[in-house]
Amino acid sequence: MADFEPKIVVYACNWCTYAATDLAGTSRMSYPENVRIIRVMCSGRVDPQFVLQAFADGADGVIVAGCHPPADCHYIEGNYKAFRRFELFKKLLEAFGIEKERFRLEWISAAEASRWVQVVNEMVAELKKLGPLKKNLEVKE
Amino acid sequence: MSEPRIGVYVCHCGFNIAGTVDVKKVAEYAKTLPNVVVAKDYVFMCSEPGQDLIKKDIKEQNLNRVVVASCSPSLHEVTFRTAVMEAGLNKYLMEMANIREHCSWVHHDKEKATEKAKEIVRMAVAKARYLEPLEELEVEAEQSALVLGGGVAGLRAALELANYGFQVYLVEKSPTIGGKAALIGYVDPKTRGAEVVNKMFEMVKECPRIKIFTNSELIQFSGFAGNYTAKIRVNPRYVNEKCTRCGECEEVCPIDVSNEYNFGLNKRKAIFLPFSNAFPPYYAVDHRVCVKCGECEKVCRFGAINLKEEPKIVELKVGALIVATGYDPYRPFKGEYGYGLHGNIITLFQLERMLDPESPTKGELIIGGKIPKNIAFIQCVGSRNTTPGSREYCSRMCCTTAINNAIKIKEKYPDTNVYIIYKDIMTYGSDESLYEEAGKKLVQFVKFEDKIPKVLITPEGLFIEVFEYTIQENIRIPVDAIVLSIGMLPPRDLEELIAVTRVSCGTEGFVREAHLKLAPVEAPTKGLFLAGCITGPKNVLESIRMGSAAAAKAMSLLSKGKLKIEPMIAQVSEEKCSGCAICVGVCPYGAISIKKVNGDRIAYVEKALCMGCGTCNAACPSGAMQHLGFKDVQLLAQTRAVFGEVR
Numbered sequence: 001m002a003d004f005e006p007k008i009v010v011y012a013c014n015w016c017t018y019a020a021t022d023l024a025g026t027s028r029m030s031y032p033e034n035v036r037i038i039r040v041m042c043s044g045r046v047d048p049q050f051v052l053q054a055f056a057d058g059a060d061g062v063i064v065a066g067c068h069p070p071a072d073c074h075y076i077e078g079n080y081k082a083f084r085r086f087e088l089f090k091k092l093l094e095a096f097g098i099e100k101e102r103f104r105l106e107w108i109s110a111a112e113a114s115r116w117v118q119v120v121n122e123m124v125a126e127l128k129k130l131g132p133l134k135k136n137l138e139v140k141e
Numbered sequence: 142m143s144e145p146r147i148g149v150y151v152c153h154c155g156f157n158i159a160g161t162v163d164v165k166k167v168a169e170y171a172k173t174l175p176n177v178v179v180a181k182d183y184v185f186m187c188s189e190p191g192q193d194l195i196k197k198d199i200k201e202q203n204l205n206r207v208v209v210a211s212c213s214p215s216l217h218e219v220t221f222r223t224a225v226m227e228a229g230l231n232k233y234l235m236e237m238a239n240i241r242e243h244c245s246w247v248h249h250d251k252e253k254a255t256e257k258a259k260e261i262v263r264m265a266v267a268k269a270r271y272l273e274p275l276e277e278l279e280v281e282a283e284q285s286a287l288v289l290g291g292g293v294a295g296l297r298a299a300l301e302l303a304n305y306g307f308q309v310y311l312v313e314k315s316p317t318i319g320g321k322a323a324l325i326g327y328v329d330p331k332t333r334g335a336e337v338v339n340k341m342f343e344m345v346k347e348c349p350r351i352k353i354f355t356n357s358e359l360i361q362f363s364g365f366a367g368n369y370t371a372k373i374r375v376n377p378r379y380v381n382e383k384c385t386r387c388g389e390c391e392e393v394c395p396i397d398v399s400n401e402y403n404f405g406l407n408k409r410k411a412i413f414l415p416f417s418n419a420f421p422p423y424y425a426v427d428h429r430v431c432v433k434c435g436e437c438e439k440v441c442r443f444g445a446i447n448l449k450e451e452p453k454i455v456e457l458k459v460g461a462l463i464v465a466t467g468y469d470p471y472r473p474f475k476g477e478y479g480y481g482l483h484g485n486i487i488t489l490f491q492l493e494r495m496l497d498p499e500s501p502t503k504g505e506l507i508i509g510g511k512i513p514k515n516i517a518f519i520q521c522v523g524s525r526n527t528t529p530g531s532r533e534y535c536s537r538m539c540c541t542t543a544i545n546n547a548i549k550i551k552e553k554y555p556d557t558n559v560y561i562i563y564k565d566i567m568t569y570g571s572d573e574s575l576y577e578e579a580g581k582k583l584v585q586f587v588k589f590e591d592k593i594p595k596v597l598i599t600p601e602g603l604f605i606e607v608f609e610y611t612i613q614e615n616i617r618i619p620v621d622a623i624v625l626s627i628g629m630l631p632p633r634d635l636e637e638l639i640a641v642t643r644v645s646c647g648t649e650g651f652v653r654e655a656h657l658k659l660a661p662v663e664a665p666t667k668g669l670f671l672a673g674c675i676t677g678p679k680n681v682l683e684s685i686r687m688g689s690a691a692a693a694k695a696m697s698l699l700s701k702g703k704l705k706i707e708p709m710i711a712q713v714s715e716e717k718c719s720g721c722a723i724c725v726g727v728c729p730y731g732a733i734s735i736k737k738v739n740g741d742r743i744a745y746v747e748k749a750l751c752m753g754c755g756t757c758n759a760a761c762p763s764g765a766m767q768h769l770g771f772k773d774v775q776l777l778a779q780t781r782a783v784f785g786e787v788r
Contacts, residue, residue, distance in 0.1 A: 009783055022213045025242025033253045036260060036783045037243055039214070040771055041709075044727075045755030047773065050780055058784040071647045074655070075754035076665050076729040085759070 006060035006127035008120070010037045011046045015074040016067035019110035027113055031120045034127075035063075042066065044078025048089045051103065060127050061102045063119065068107040079107065101126045102133065145176040145270045148204040149262060150195055152186035152211035154241055159184075161245040162258040167210065170259045174266045175787050178202050186211050187220050195221070196228035205230065206269045210238035210262045231274030233708065233770060238265035260783065267782035271775045275708035280749055282367030282699045283460035286692075287312060289359055289642075292320020293681055294673025295465035296341045297688030298695075302463075303350040305696050310457050311345075311353045312373055316425030317415045318342070318353060320467055324402060324416065325490065326497035326504075328681045330548060330575070333497065335418060337681065342420045354455070355421060362462065362642050365732075365749035366668025367704040371457045377450035379412075379426035384445040386414060390424060390437035398430050404470075404490045407501040412437045412446075417499055461668045461695040464644055464652065465688060466634075468674035471523030471627040474530055478519055478625055479596035485509040485603060485622040486596065489518070489542060492624045496549055506550055506557075513621035516550065517560035517605055518543040519594060524628035527564060527593055534649050536628025536678040541572040543626045544579045551582040560618055562587045562594050562607055587618070596623060629678040643731065644669060651677045662691045666730060667752070670694050709770035710751040711758060713744045717765035720744065724757035724766050733757060 012018040018039050024031070040046055043066025051062045064086055066079045073079040086105045093103055104123060108115050149171035153159035164182040171180035179202050183191045186209055198204055207230070209221045214237040222232035240258040248254040284307055288299045291313030299309045311318065322328065323338040345351050354375055361372035394410035402415045411431040414424050426437075426448070438446045470490050475481035480488075485508050487495075498504040506512055520543060521527040524536045540563070547559045561584060568576040580586070587609055594607035597617075605618045631650040638644065638652075644664045647653030652675045655663040662670050672691035673684040698704070711724075711733070720742025725733045732750035735742050744766065755768030764773055781788065 007783065009780060018213075019215065022215060022239075022242040025213070025246035028246055030249065031247055033244075033248050033250070033257045036257075036264065037239070038264070038776060038779050040755065040776070041768070042754040042756060045759050045768060045771060047759040047776075049773075050776055053777055054780050054783070057781055057786070071645070071653055074665070075752060075756070076643075076645045078729065078754050078756050081727055081756045081759070 004128060004131060006034055006124060006132070007058065008035045008061040008063060008123060008127070009054040009059045010035050010063045010065065011040055011043070011050065012037050013043045013066040013074075013078070014039055014041045016072060016110050017065035017106070017108040017116065020108045020113050020116045023110065023113035024116050029113055029117050031117045032124045034124050035120055042073070042075045042078035043082035044075065046082060048085060051089070055098060055102070055133060058133075060133050061104070061123055063104045063106055063123065065106040065108050068109055072107075072109060098133065099130055101130060143205065145206050146178045146202065146204050147176045147206040147208060147266060147269055148195065148198045148202065149174075149177055149180040149208045149210065149266065150186050150191075151180070151182040151240075151262070152191070152209065153182060153184045154211060155184065158211070158241050158245040161248060161251055161254045162240060163251065163255040166255055167240070167258045167262055171208075171262050171266065174263060176206075176270055177266060178204060187217050192220070192224040195224055199225060199228035199230055205234060206272055207235045208238055208262065208265045208269050209235065210240045210258070210265065212241040213237075213239045213243075233275040234272050236265045236269040236272060238262045263785075263787060264779045264782040267778040267787045268775045270787070271772065271778055273769070275769055277708050278706040278748060279703045280367055280706065282702055282704050283369075283458050284308065284699060284702070285310070285459045286461045286463060286695050286699070287359070287369070287371050287457060287459040288463045288465060290320070290465035290467055290673070290675070291318030291353070291355070292465060292467045292673060292684070293322045293338065293341065294467070294684040294688035294691075295320070295463065296338075296345060297685045298463045298465060298672050298692040299351050300341065300344055300348065301689050301692035302695060303348045305700070307350065307696070307699070309351045310371075310373075310459065311351055312357050312359055313353070313355045314358050315415070316355050316378060317419035317421070318345075318355065319416075319420065322681050323418075324404070324497070325493040326495070326500075327493070327545060327549060330545060334681065335416075335497065335499065339418050342418070345420075353421070356425065359641055365747055367460045367699060368749065369459050369462060369668065371459055371462070373455045373457065375453040375455055376428065377452055378423070379428070379431075379446060379448050379450050380424045381445050381447065382421070382423060383443045384423035385443055386422065386424065387442075388414075389440050389442070390446060393436040393440045395434060395436065396430050396432065398427070403501055404488065404494050406491055406494060460699040461670065462642065463670045463672055463691045463695060464638065464642060464664070464675055465672040465691070466632055466638060466675050468629040468678065469632050471531075471536075471630050473522060473625055473627060477528055477530070478522060478594070478623065479598055479603070480625060483598050483603065485513070487622070487624055489539060489546075489624055489626045492546055493542065496546060506554060508622040512554060513557060515558045515560070515618070515620045516622045516624065517562055517618060517620045518547065518624045518626050519605070520561065520563040520626045522625040522627045523630070525564060532628065532630070532649065534678065535567055537567070538678060538680040539626040539628055540567040541575060541680065543624070544568060544575045544584070547584045548575065548579050548582055551579075551584060559584045560587055560605075560620070561585070562589060562605060564589060587616070629674060632675070642669060644671070649677060651675060662687060662694055665752070668698060704749070706749050707753060709768070710748060710753045711746045711755070712767050712769050713746060714765045714767065715743050717763050718743045719763055719765070721762065723760050723762065727756050727760045729754065729756070
């Protein structure tokens, strides 16, 4: 599967991770083209429904990223809300048969452009190993 | 709203985008997307001709949505929002596609980058189809503020606000204003803390717009920026303004407790005057220790004492709150450098107080009944991970304070040997001159690194054993007295403060600012500001400055008389809402409540309190709660568009 290019949907909070992705740009860092970033105001805004939608539509991986706990969140505790939801959600994904490597919850501060690049590189490499998401999700009668 | 008519504008950004992305191809591709009426590329979209291009199309092509594919929204969202607004379109009908920071600047393969840029544009168009016009709201702002804490930071803030013309309510929990700066001896070699505070008292007295509540606590705080309601509990002082400070009551009082206004250097009675220049200038009864024996009431010749006084609740309407409740000195545990095991081991605060002319020793250095011949300061007690119970941070003021007092001691008692046992000397800025001066006055500096000094209490006296870093040798210093340079801790009642005001804690345990560089002195909740040591260790000067800064921020918020409310906030669909109240619990700002509408329970968003994080939207099980600008349909459309489908 040498030429398999995974597609990764990223939900990035406006204040930390989105700013880090901007910083990666202004610092002219380099990373693979596989990510598509969707800006939300807070990682606490990300509904698990979005992630499922992304997988259903063809995402090979999804990243939800926000501000570092305990106290970086612009909205006091939105990152904790995301943490609570997605730690539980990870278990659900496994029950769906979606490998745990396909979903990442990350804390990336506005200054951590290199961390962002690292996360993208790691995930692209892992997903290339895993191959495309097998979409045999339909329930058979 | 009628069928979307979208214009897509692809920016070259000189070569910044066009050097990697084939912008013409991107624009051509955009034309094929649903509802896109026009798509153009231009060398600099943010330039005036670029903006004019967009404005002209809005008018001529009757566009009702605009997508600008250029840089990050953090750079030019405001620019393009203003541009579309000037062309008569609601400014929230503009969406940006970030093809520079997210594409041309981080990728090198032209073909792949162009494909990615097309997809980013497609995602933006998909979202733009669902954009809605949003309106900014305005609310009236109360021209008043509550300042919590009567230390130097709070006093400064109150003075600034009152001088500007605002009504100010200053709430202080102890019986006098002035805070700790009123008690510590010299804030610099020539100025007493008490002098600074006394001058501030004079200004406050002359200011009719400052109403002071001492012995008082903030027990409830509700509302939103510009329109807060504060409930204050005024605890009884039991002494009224007839008090002449004759002191007869004090003599008959049977209760003795440690005097916190002298940092425990002596005892005080249950009825007491905190310090000579306390303000308001009356005695007060400490209700926590008073046994209500009534002796003071009997002896008072002026009828100034009434032990039957009851607490009062006062309700105030204010536009803003400034939290300036200060810090607590670090509390060394028993045995930490011998603390509590020997009477001659005192804290830096006690020493500072002792050197003040109004102290129990009248400013004389008397420890254990005599003037010490050898005195040593041990630095970083409770700070910089030095001791077991200590914090990670540097407390900023202890190096300068210790050196300042060492100089004072050397000036007054030239025969006394003064040692400063330190890890690093942090006399930053102009305080460095004090460090030099201390050297000239032969204050002896002893440096330690990882191994912390040991205090030995022996029958022969006190010794400090320390591995001296510069000479790399263990040395033993005989001393008569030891001063522990303790740092600062967050105040003890911080949890109550957080519960009432919704300020939040940072990593170091102090209250945190919304953003250190971009929103300094602001709390995350709009209309709440922070001043002084509540956000972390500061010296007196820094606290005063922060008081001014917080007041300036409050003034700039309230002075227009009206407040704009950002429209990208939560909105409830009353039809869909089942009143389950899950959103109420997740809102970090307490902006959502449940109201009854025609007998049904419906979530209600207090618009001015909502900060627009959208966490309620994610939690809502029925989709009734929607984050405007980031609604489910908008984000789902954007997600789908990653994989080709725009619907």
